[in-house]
Amino acid sequence: MSAWADRILREFTADLSRFWIALDPDGLLLEERVLHGLRERGFEVIPFEDSVSFRAEYEERFRAAWDAGEDGSAKALVLQLRGTELNSLPWDYIRSARQVSLSLADLFPKLNYGVVRRIEAEHHEALFQSYQKHTTQLLGEGATKDFILTHIFRLSPYLLSRPEDFWREVLRLHYRGTGLPEHLAKHVAAVLRESPLGTLPIAELLTSKAFMVRVIQDAWSRFVVRYGVETDGRDGDRTADENNALIVPFDHPDVRVIIDTMFLEGVLQPIAVHVRPADLPDWIRIGLIDDPQALSRLVSEGATRIAADMPLIDAPYRDWVEAARRLAELIYRFNELKAADAAGLQEQVRTLQLNADARLKEWVSRHFTDLPSLPVAKAPVMVHHVPRYLAMRRSSGEDRIALVVFDGLALDQWAQIREDLAARVSEFSVDEGACFAWLPTLTSISRQALFSGLKPREFQSSMGTTAQEPSLWSKFWQENGLRKPEVTYQKGLKRSEQLAGLEEILSKPTTKVAGIVVDMIDEIVHGAMLGKRGIAGQIRDWCETGFIEKLFTMLSQHGYHIYLTADHGNVDAEGIGRLSQGVVSELKGERVRAYRSEDLASSVPPEIDAFQFGKTGLPSDFLPLYAEGRGAFVPAGHQIVAHGGMSVEELIVPFVKIRMKKEENAT
Numbered sequence: 001m002s003a004w005a006d007r008i009l010r011e012f013t014a015d016l017s018r019f020w021i022a023l024d025p026d027g028l029l030l031e032e033r034v035l036h037g038l039r040e041r042g043f044e045v046i047p048f049e050d051s052v053s054f055r056a057e058y059e060e061r062f063r064a065a066w067d068a069g070e071d072g073s074a075k076a077l078v079l080q081l082r083g084t085e086l087n088s089l090p091w092d093y094i095r096s097a098r099q100v101s102l103s104l105a106d107l108f109p110k111l112n113y114g115v116v117r118r119i120e121a122e123h124h125e126a127l128f129q130s131y132q133k134h135t136t137q138l139l140g141e142g143a144t145k146d147f148i149l150t151h152i153f154r155l156s157p158y159l160l161s162r163p164e165d166f167w168r169e170v171l172r173l174h175y176r177g178t179g180l181p182e183h184l185a186k187h188v189a190a191v192l193r194e195s196p197l198g199t200l201p202i203a204e205l206l207t208s209k210a211f212m213v214r215v216i217q218d219a220w221s222r223f224v225v226r227y228g229v230e231t232d233g234r235d236g237d238r239t240a241d242e243n244n245a246l247i248v249p250f251d252h253p254d255v256r257v258i259i260d261t262m263f264l265e266g267v268l269q270p271i272a273v274h275v276r277p278a279d280l281p282d283w284i285r286i287g288l289i290d291d292p293q294a295l296s297r298l299v300s301e302g303a304t305r306i307a308a309d310m311p312l313i314d315a316p317y318r319d320w321v322e323a324a325r326r327l328a329e330l331i332y333r334f335n336e337l338k339a340a341d342a343a344g345l346q347e348q349v350r351t352l353q354l355n356a357d358a359r360l361k362e363w364v365s366r367h368f369t370d371l372p373s374l375p376v377a378k379a380p381v382m383v384h385h386v387p388r389y390l391a392m393r394r395s396s397g398e399d400r401i402a403l404v405v406f407d408g409l410a411l412d413q414w415a416q417i418r419e420d421l422a423a424r425v426s427e428f429s430v431d432e433g434a435c436f437a438w439l440p441t442l443t444s445i446s447r448q449a450l451f452s453g454l455k456p457r458e459f460q461s462s463m464g465t466t467a468q469e470p471s472l473w474s475k476f477w478q479e480n481g482l483r484k485p486e487v488t489y490q491k492g493l494k495r496s497e498q499l500a501g502l503e504e505i506l507s508k509p510t511t512k513v514a515g516i517v518v519d520m521i522d523e524i525v526h527g528a529m530l531g532k533r534g535i536a537g538q539i540r541d542w543c544e545t546g547f548i549e550k551l552f553t554m555l556s557q558h559g560y561h562i563y564l565t566a567d568h569g570n571v572d573a574e575g576i577g578r579l580s581q582g583v584v585s586e587l588k589g590e591r592v593r594a595y596r597s598e599d600l601a602s603s604v605p606p607e608i609d610a611f612q613f614g615k616t617g618l619p620s621d622f623l624p625l626y627a628e629g630r631g632a633f634v635p636a637g638h639q640i641v642a643h644g645g646m647s648v649e650e651l652i653v654p655f656v657k658i659r660m661k662k663e664e665n666a667t
Contacts, residue, residue: 042075266329328411410569447567491517591644
């Protein structure tokens, strides 16, 4: 356990009280390592959002068991209050609970609280260690920013004098997955304002990975032309005019080594070229597709690199989100290969997928329980966080919001759709992200959680159907200040001719929030005969119809901020034997079955390779049984594409913001 987590955990001793109230204005108890440490000590943490839902969970899962002399769901419960106002809590809680106060102001008394509280929780541990070693006097706002930049981000703006220095640091920060917080990026920009670097969009490059990637991709297209490379001409027009003057020193060794990795891992897309000079330097070729084998080599080298860098058992969830993204980019590229080229790499890619799934299963068994409680201010961690995150975005000024849910869309399939849109729409861009679906990864569970903002046990009466989604979606938004006519839910969309009817609803001035389900991917998956490579071909044909482009353009023209996600992904699976149990199984999926008791779950024949996993967020009498690896409960040897399990491709789904800049600027 880290020194930072130990400092917080020392406030909690399970045998002092069963019920605790933590006044936690900075959300310190909701950090991953702290949550995990508390769970190991027998505590469960539940954020207090409203009295009704908290009391229902408290009475059912804890108090009834404690009154009977049992431990219940945990030995002790912590009510986490994101504030300091005890009066917002019921009196009986205040009277019976032991109280603890936690604050960044108390833990970092010599640093400026206004600066520290805007630092992401993932940096608290490193900041705590540096604070203990290096802070000897009280620091003001500017000095605190410099302290954090130096000790946490290893960046000093005062030492950035050359373009290669600046671009090296930009690439390094985003490659590590940690762009600068906005207030620190603005501080760097202010320091560099009068320097030769002052004309660059410094703050945006340091904060936004999506913006940085767009700039780098565009600059690469112009850079290779200087070496006499002839491209198809499309890649250089994908960014806005103000970026066209930016020059990136790709030939500097410090920059080149990171660019090389970004191409290998799919962050940057190589450019298809018609003519390549014979004397072109070898290091440039990784960013070009100039012969039939170039993409195959890129896939093979990328697979080797990803395999060597899989997250460990104690990795934070962000590491798995990033690993899933890298794997998705690789699978997308693999599916773009010609059949003969793909055949030669199939075993390597398959082994990588299986190893990633096995590693994720170990991680899930230890950490999945903590995910539902993690904070959502920066981005949703799980799909049921999405409505709450969107409500926060509305409070920040995004008056009209459209949540577009592609039922069953895996991250690799999103990468394919994204690249198609980028080729078609010059002003298209996207802020990339991902989040975790619910387990089991079935539509009636994960999509219902996505639209309701609830955990599955909170809608257990409708876990076998999606019929309640419209009312749950509307109820959430009414509880967050909207009137019923201001909220709409539409599903079953997949073809361009349906858009006119949708537009009639969305164009009404009263409509503020739209939930839209696009069903085509799920329809393709359930009819797939040729695996995910075959699905990629069908998605390509669907994109050619222009439906997705028209949908996003329409939403943008009517002033909607567009967010895209999925309820679950999908995976190539192989039959391990059909389960013929009649009505014994409460819920039947090809990758998962659910039972109402341990006795029923144990009725599965021993020759079926399957495993049970936990009850996180599920009703106590709902016991999922998962097919091991990439197995499916269909006749042995049958090849299908399915969902329901906990593979990387099923469990981690896209959550992205779509930008159609030309239309957004016009509204």
